[in-house]
Amino acid sequence: MNFINKLSAAWTANDSLLCVGLDPDMAKLPPQFQNDPDGIFKFCTEIIDATADLACSFKPQIAYFAALGAERQLENICSYLRANYPHIPLILDAKRGDIGATARQYAREAYDRYGADAVTVNPYMGSDSIEPYMEWSERGVIILCRTSNAGGSDLQFLQVDGKPLYQHVARLVAQKWNSNGQCALVVGATYPEELAQVRAIVGDMPLLVPGIGAQGGDIAATVASGKTADGSGMMINSSRAILYATRQPGEDFAAAARRVALETRDAINLHRG
Numbered sequence: 001m002n003f004i005n006k007l008s009a010a011w012t013a014n015d016s017l018l019c020v021g022l023d024p025d026m027a028k029l030p031p032q033f034q035n036d037p038d039g040i041f042k043f044c045t046e047i048i049d050a051t052a053d054l055a056c057s058f059k060p061q062i063a064y065f066a067a068l069g070a071e072r073q074l075e076n077i078c079s080y081l082r083a084n085y086p087h088i089p090l091i092l093d094a095k096r097g098d099i100g101a102t103a104r105q106y107a108r109e110a111y112d113r114y115g116a117d118a119v120t121v122n123p124y125m126g127s128d129s130i131e132p133y134m135e136w137s138e139r140g141v142i143i144l145c146r147t148s149n150a151g152g153s154d155l156q157f158l159q160v161d162g163k164p165l166y167q168h169v170a171r172l173v174a175q176k177w178n179s180n181g182q183c184a185l186v187v188g189a190t191y192p193e194e195l196a197q198v199r200a201i202v203g204d205m206p207l208l209v210p211g212i213g214a215q216g217g218d219i220a221a222t223v224a225s226g227k228t229a230d231g232s233g234m235m236i237n238s239s240r241a242i243l244y245a246t247r248q249p250g251e252d253f254a255a256a257a258r259r260v261a262l263e264t265r266d267a268i269n270l271h272r273g
């Protein structure tokens with residue numbers, strides 16, 4: 001099944017637009033995992049087990065693994081996801097962008113080494129830097145458009161031919177790059193007006209929407225601005241707010257993660273119509 005169909009099925013199966021982000025920061029992990037060479041794997045798989053029936057996707061952020069030389073644990077987490085939750089899309093957040101020959105290696109890393117259903121990429125280097133990913137026609141390519149961070153405005157808001165640059169990216173992807181129907185865009189939940197603009201440009205294309213939870217994005221405004229006519233169309237990501245949800249020492253981290261994931265999923269669903 002291709003990425004878009006798998007995502008669509010997961011939206012329905014779990015009645016969820018919530019993407020659970022896997023950003024394991026060693027300093028924030030429960031103490032039992034900190035001196036364990038397999039601690040990141042154990043932490044992430046417990047989070048996955050606690051939230052898998054509430055999520056439409058999981059999104060490991062590669063920097064949290066690569067910084068610690070923990071790529072083998074990431075491989076094992078991806079294998080675990082594919083074996084135990086094959087119906088839930090696995091998005092590798094790597095935000096890659098490079099010339100075609102190098103992009104081909106990044107595509108192999110994401111789709112082959114980690115077995116990801118989709119990978120995040122940066123559009124700045126243009127169409128030939130994206131094409132190698134498109135050759136994996138069953139996999140998804142999730143392109144940065146209007147990112148959730150304040151500094152995203154430095155370039156993404158530059159006026160080009162009377163429109164902000166991020167709108168040109170949305171149009172370019174919707175009208176040209178998405179010829180095989182495998183693309184999605186990243187638009188931050190911290191910018192609901194821009195989210196609505198992008199939705200108007202791209203029709204029903206799926207959007208990865210980070211920025212609720214720790215970054216403070218408003219769930220009601222996000223859903224109202226980004227949903228498609230059938231009340232879906234988004235993977236709304238939350239990472240730290242779910243991973244580090246314990247309120248007091250000794251509270252079970254996985255149960256706390258489940259509580260916040262459930263609250264977040266339900267808060268999103270309230271506004272889907």
Ligand SMILES: O=C(O)c1cc(=O)[nH]c(=O)n1[C@@H]1O[C@H](COP(=O)(O)O)[C@@H](O)[C@H]1O
Pocket residue numbers: 021023061093095120146147148149186187188210211212213214215237238239240241
């Ligand atoms: O592509 C992303 O996932 C992404 C794009 C963006 O514009 N903003 C953004 O925060 N992200 C990622 O989404 C996650 C947000 O994490 P929390 O702020 O902890 O929920 C991190 O893994 C970020 O790297």
